[in-house]
Amino acid sequence: MTDRARNGAFLAARLLMAAALLPTGIARALNVSGFAVTLAGTGLPMPNAVATVAVIVQVFGPLALILGVMPRITGLAMAGFVAVFAALLHPFWVFSGSAAVTERAFLMSDLGLAGAFLIYAMAGPGAWSWQSWRAGEAAPVRPRSSGGKAPSKKAPVKRSGGRAPLREAA
Numbered sequence: 001m002t003d004r005a006r007n008g009a010f011l012a013a014r015l016l017m018a019a020a021l022l023p024t025g026i027a028r029a030l031n032v033s034g035f036a037v038t039l040a041g042t043g044l045p046m047p048n049a050v051a052t053v054a055v056i057v058q059v060f061g062p063l064a065l066i067l068g069v070m071p072r073i074t075g076l077a078m079a080g081f082v083a084v085f086a087a088l089l090h091p092f093w094v095f096s097g098s099a100a101v102t103e104r105a106f107l108m109s110d111l112g113l114a115g116a117f118l119i120y121a122m123a124g125p126g127a128w129s130w131q132s133w134r135a136g137e138a139a140p141v142r143p144r145s146s147g148g149k150a151p152s153k154k155a156p157v158k159r160s161g162g163r164a165p166l167r168e169a170a
Contacts, residue, residue, distance in 0.1 A: 003127065010126025017116055018062035021078070025058030042088050057081050065120070068129020075121025079114040086110030 001009075028035045028051070036051035044050055057077065064074045090110065092103035125131055 007126040007128045010123075011128045013116070014065050014068065014120070014125060014129075017078075017113065017120065018065045020113055021058055021082075022062040025055060025062065029055045029059055039088070042091075044088065054081070054085065068125030068131050071125045071129075071131060072121050075117045075119075079117035079121065082110050082114040082117065086114070 032051050032055055033048075035055065036047040039047035039051055039054075058081070061074060061078045061081065064070060065078065086107050090103045090107040092100045092107055095103050
């Protein structure tokens with residue numbers, strides 16, 4: 001796989017993972033008290049504080065994911081968040097019949113998303129990310145040559161004078 005295709009796949013994966021959580025995070029941010037009532041119904045202590053922290057994670061986590069900022073911290077935090085809230089919000093074991101099947105499907109899809117976040121934490125964001133840009137590792141965009149010829153490379157310039165050249169500021 002070429003670097004361009006690999007980096008494009010990493011970017012697409014980051015966008016898709018963020019799309020799974022960001023709309024819900026924004027909706028919960030607009031109604032934190034309603035989300036706190038939902039959490040209180042599960043028997044969770046301090047539902048207002050938990051709801052506030054969850055909204056912060058669910059809004060800023062996907063934004064960090066899209067940009068590719070701090071992939072290990074973001075990936076691990078989002079994986080933990082998704083796994084914990086999947087167990088809290090989709091307890092299929094308390095339901096029966098078709099409701100149990102539906103809740104189990106929701107739980108398993110959330111756990112699959114948590115696995116994707118773990119993969120992101122270990123593999124990183126790819127070259128098309130804020131992290132790579134800041135580190136100077138982003139793949140430069142090369143202009144396409146016309147006529148099918150490869151661009152010519154200039155020979156390195158030899159310096160004389162006995163002293164090592166100073167590194168120019170970038």
